[in-house]
Amino acid sequence: MLNNRLITLTIVLLFTFSSGFAQKNATYADQNLNSTLWFQNSGENYLLYQQIYDLAKIRLINNLAASESDKPKAVVLDIDETVLDNSPYNAYLITQGESYKKETWNEWASSGTAKALPGAVEFTKFAKSIGVEVFYISNRSVVTQDGTVKNLQAENFPNANDDHVFLKSETSDKTSRRNIVKENFEIILFLGDNLRDYSEIFIKPEMSIHNMVDNHRDELMEKFIVFPNPMYGEWEAESFGHDYNQTDKEKTKKKKDSLKDWK
Numbered sequence: 106m107l108n109n110r111l112i113t114l115t116i117v118l119l120f121t122f123s124s125g126f127a128q129k130n131a132t133y134a135d136q137n138l139n140s141t142l143w144f145q146n147s148g149e150n151y152l153l154y155q156q157i158y159d160l161a162k163i164r165l166i167n168n169l170a171a172s173e174s175d176k177p178k179a180v181v182l183d184i185d186e187t188v189l190d191n192s193p194y195n196a197y198l199i200t201q202g203e204s205y206k207k208e209t210w211n212e213w214a215s216s217g218t219a220k221a222l223p224g225a226v227e228f229t230k231f232a233k234s235i236g237v238e239v240f241y242i243s244n245r246s247v248v249t250q251d252g253t254v255k256n257l258q259a260e261n262f263p264n265a266n267d268d269h270v271f272l273k274s275e276t277s278d279k280t281s282r283r284n285i286v287k288e289n290f291e292i293i294l295f296l297g298d299n300l301r302d303y304s305e306i307f308i309k310p311e312m313s314i315h316n317m318v319d320n321h322r323d324e325l326m327e328k329f330i331v332f333p334n335p336m337y338g339e340w341e342a343e344s345f346g347h348d349y350n351q352t353d354k355e356k357t358k359k360k361k362d363s364l365k366d367w368k
Contacts, residue, residue, distance in 0.1 A: 158224030183297030215252030
């Protein structure tokens with residue numbers, strides 16, 4: 106009887122230890138498992154990108170017809186999760202138990218191996234075919250310029266060159282880079298997965314982000330095409346106050362605290 110009790114106690118202790126060990130070794134990146142699976146594997150996401158790009162064609166045609174400016178017309182696209190799919194990098198973080206690091210991200214971006222998202226190449230070629238110049242403005246680091254341009258070229262995007270691809274050199278604020286385009290072109294449409302791909306007014310807004318969207322709804326509906334990104338973005342950073350110096354544990358707690366549950 107004593108031996109049976111000892112065996113039972115040993116099993117319980119081993120189970121408790123192994124469970125605690127697994128919990129301790131769960132990484133911050135694991136929080137992205139379902140969102141990355143959805144982004145890579147779901148038919149809904151695959152269809153959604155194509156639907157959005159079809160809508161973008163309609164907006165582009167309408168805005169081109171409505172323009173009263175004599176300037177040549179341009180469309181500005183973000184790159185990540187707008188034209189190129191970076192979910193393999195997020196999958197790498199999950200499978201390797203790693204957290205986001207600038208070094209590994211730049212290595213991925215410079216590798217030039219990201220695939221075009223559904224509908225992206227077709228849309229950009231359509232824009233060119235109706236006389237709208239295509240520009241890409243991204244907050245990838247300028248150190249990845251060569252790899253990014255080669256990646257866009259490999260995926261057959263038009264205007265994949267240094268004159269049309271503007272990456273981040275100092276600030277993530279895209280205003281100055283948009284203004285370079287505006288010197289010679291009227292931008293009639295913006296596309297991105299982040300409201301800041303349209304305007305910096307959406308960074309750390311004084312009112313709720315939903316109220317901000319409501320206040321600018323008409324212009325957003327006309328001038329901005331938005332894509333889904335459940336893996337990362339301003340929406341996540343807002344939950345922990347944009348303070349990336351916090352530990353993963355601290356960020357996780359604040360993210361949970363920001364949830365609205367049903368009880």
